[in-house]
Amino acid sequence: MRWAAILLILDQASKYGILYGLGLRQGQKIVLNPYMDLLMVWNRGISYGLFQQNSDIGRWLLVGVGLAACVAIWIWANRVQTKWFRIGAALVIGGGLGNTVDRVIYGAVADFVSLHAFDFYWYVFNVADVAIVAGFVLLLYDMIWSGSAPEKPDGS
Template sequence: MTPQETSSKDTKRPLLWGRFSSFVLLIVLMGVAIDQISKLWLLYGFDLRHNGPVDLLPFLEFVLVWNRGISYGLFQQNTELGRWLLAGLTVAVTIGLWIWSARCQSRLLALALALVISGAIGNGIDRLAFGAVVDFVHFHVGTFSWYVFNMADVWIVAGVVALLYDSFRIGPNSAVK
């Protein structure tokens, strides 16, 4: 057996806790906290249901939208079965992303995965607590209207952008190394 074969067999890949897991956990906790605090304050502190919509800028407002689907309002679920299927999918995806994060070897990849996990958990909490995701940020310019979103959605989009960046930053031949 060659030294390379021996070292690759001796190197075990972590399943649940790896090099950047503490970092990922910290980012996830902060992301979920920011997301949930913003939603709870707008729902109960400000009472957006009764006091909204609120114009913040000519192109930005807070408005309450209950999203029973996933991003961009896709796959709307109006039944309890649909709600629980989406909640189960969220749990499965979150576990898969956590395992991936335990195995990652770069801080950027760990950050990207942490952001996506944060968003998934934040929206998952809404789905369990309210039966739908609380969306409230609405950008619009003239007749153009962007979809209504929340901080969890911001974390997911930022995480996906970072994942894409990370996949191209090393170079096309990095997978063979």
């Protein structure tokens, strides 16, 4: 699970750099090129800003769900011995912990990368989000193409 630790450190270091190195505040933007900006956004929900939580109860509920998901994936990863599954699980865990740490410290997740082209703006994300998506892609790859998917009840 060293990948999880590496991702957690990279995620927190990037957020520290944005918040304290560049000093970006909510809504502030630095244009990097015609397709990418650094845009500071506090996300009080989950992916794509869904399920916004503006109360302490909601915040701590998301912290609990995040930690429970990381523990469940860690247990699952220890039962599956394929390389890609373990790496994918570690990426999901590292990213999940990175965003959970934000919720504990700041009350929301710090997102800051904005990709866009031809007046289409994708959602604003961070290193943890990239790790989670890449991890799920590896988990799906492993389950579909490497044969680690669970057996069906009829034994096939």
